[in-house]
Amino acid sequence: MKNFIYILSAAALFSFSACKKDYLDTMPTDSYASDQVFTTVDNAWNAINGIHRSLYKQYDNQDQGGQGSMMIINDMLGEDLVMTAAGNSWYNPTYKWTMHRNSSASLLKYSYLFYYKIISNANMIINNIDGAVGSESDRKNIKGQAYAYRAWAMWNLVQYFAIRYDGSGGNTQLGVPVLTTNVTEGQPRATVEEVYKQMNMDADSAIADLTVASAPNNKSHINVNTAKGIKARIALTQQHWADAAKYAAEAKAGYTLMTNASYQAGFNxxxxxxxxxxxxxxxxxxxxxxxxxxxxxxxxNSTNIRTNPKAINSTLYNQISATDVRKKMWSVDGSGVTVPSGGLLKPYMNKKFLAASSSSSIGDVPIMRAAEMYLIEAEADARMGQDAAAADVLYTLAVNRDPGYVKSTSTGDALLKEILFQRRIELWGEGFRFFDLKRMNAALDRTGANHSTTLTSGLMTMPAGDKQWQFLIPQDEINANKAVIQNDL
Known part of the structure; x- marks a missing residue:
């Protein structure tokens, strides 16, 4: 039997057959044998394109739609995204903080599997592309993107399944298995420090390869700026402020902030x-x-949209300036929102995201924007005590969104709070809030806003550092891989 490049690496995880139609779906072929893929770079492009495609395909259940589903999970676990009704039940256990603490939950299993399969496919590319016939630029491009994907996938996994990175040192707590080759025997969890060491090496390799490769002409692909953006995210999570500021500044170079008209066009x-x-x-x-x-x-026109339109935390919304275009991304009373036939109007409901139409859920999913890089750079500068530099970077972004914005003269904690507020309203719904709360060791607090205790099952707060900030390792992985230790139950 041939090895197909969607073979899973982490200890047989969930026992996928190598001949089963699965992960690397690209048009029109569903999978590629490794001995065919890596003979030429033209064939090898199918492998990297397959990883791109995996980010937005459908898997087992409706709450398993690639990276978009993981973005929803991250914001459902925060305080800024509000469920307005039970809808048709999708993501309700996540909102209640029960899904990720149930080792048998299908969405938990999906969260683990999704990123490890990306790592598995990246490994096949990294370990085979050098022998492919074709231009060196193509080989560097394909390999650099695979390194970036592996770093990015590990960055997601370790934040879900491990105790947060402590910038003061140590980090001997259990992380996730580090896989740079595809193996069938069970692998133990590396320490959090070891996981970050590997992902930094991969991000650096991605930047090196993509610097000399021809730039891709499609934003579904990863270029050197995107790789630097991944490096900036990693550094921010590690509290390596100088690196976070440096790579964020380099990542956003050449990108122009959108106009206010574009901001209202649907993020699609x-x-x-x-x-x-x-x-x-x-x-x-x-x-x-x-x-x-x-x-x-x-x-x-889905049941979930009609019956459970997503809303913003009312307390957060009420702090947004009246002259800020982002204030228009939600409606206090539901007026002015294009809803499907029969759709409910709810207070503070979202109109930031628009599908292609009421009958088509097509839309491009934002994974990284230059605005995030401005916010990383500003936050990192502020945390280093470089208040003037932080205020300058923040001003460029904030005045673009709000012509009435005045450059901040705040310093210290006051300036940092202003930057973090801008981050919350700018990146709402794009999948950052759980990671932000966790990396800052901040408590969850949904009180005093429009969250319903009925819909949250009373889960309105979560203390910083509680064991519930860690996802459990899926039971299928525990059963298959005796080297893996479960998180605290």
Whole structure:
């Protein structure tokens, strides 16, 4: 039997057959044998394109639609995204903080599997591409993107399944298995420090390869700026402020912040001037009710959108300046929102995200924007005590969104709070809040806003450092891999 490049690496994880139609779906072929893929760079492009495609395809359940589903999970676990009703039950256990603490939950299993399969496919590329016949530029491009994907996947995994990185040192707590080759025997969990060491090496390798490669002409692909953006995210999580500021500044170079008109266009088009990385979806690749826009748009005619439109935390919304274009991304009373036929109007409901139409959930999914890089640079500068530099960077972004914004004269904690507020409203719904709370060791606090205790099952707060900030390792992995230790139950 041939080895197919979607073979899973982490200890047989969930026992996928090598001959089963699975992960690397690209048009029109579903999978590629490794001895065919890596003979030429032209064939090898199919492998990297397959990873891109995996970010927005549909898997087992409607809450398993690629990276878009993981973005929804991250914000459902925070305080800024508000469920307005139970809808048709998708993501309700996540909102209640029960899904990720149930080792048998299908969405928990998906969260683990999704990123490890990306790592598995990246490993096949990294370990085989050097022998492919073709241009050196193509080999560097393909390999650099694979390194970036592996770093990015590990960055996601370790934040879900491990205790947060402590910038003061140590970090001997259990992380996740580090896999740089695809093996069938069970691998133990590396320490958090070891995981970050490997992902930094991979990010550096990605930057080196992509610096000399020809730039891809499609934002579904990863270029050197995107790789530097991944490096900036890693550094921010590690509290390595100087590196975070440096790589964020380099990552955003050459990107233009969008106009206020573009800001209101639906966050669904990766040709937007400030998008750095996004999943571009065409009509032949629709994921129907699995799509990010089937849950987060205001206009697609799905049961979840009609009955459970997503809203912003009312306390957060009320702090946004009246002259800020972002104030227009939600409606206090539901007026002015394009809803599908029969759709409910709810207070503070979202109109930031628009699907292609009420009958099509197609839309490009934003994975990285230049605005995030401005916010990383500003936060890192502020945490280093470089208040003037932080205020300058913040001003460039904030005045673009709000012509009435005045450059901050705040310093210290006051300036940092202003930057973090801008981060919350700028990146709402794009999958950052759980990671932000966890990296800052901040408590969850949904009180005093429009969260319903009925819909949250009373889960309105979560103390910083509680064991519930860690996802449990899926039971299928525990059963298959005797080298893996479960998190505290």
């Amino acid at each position: 088009d990766y040709t937007n001037s400030e998008w750095m990385w996004g999943s571009h979806q065409i009509s032949e690749q629709t994921s129907y009710f699995y799509s990010f826009f089937a849950f987060m748009s205001c206009n697609f």
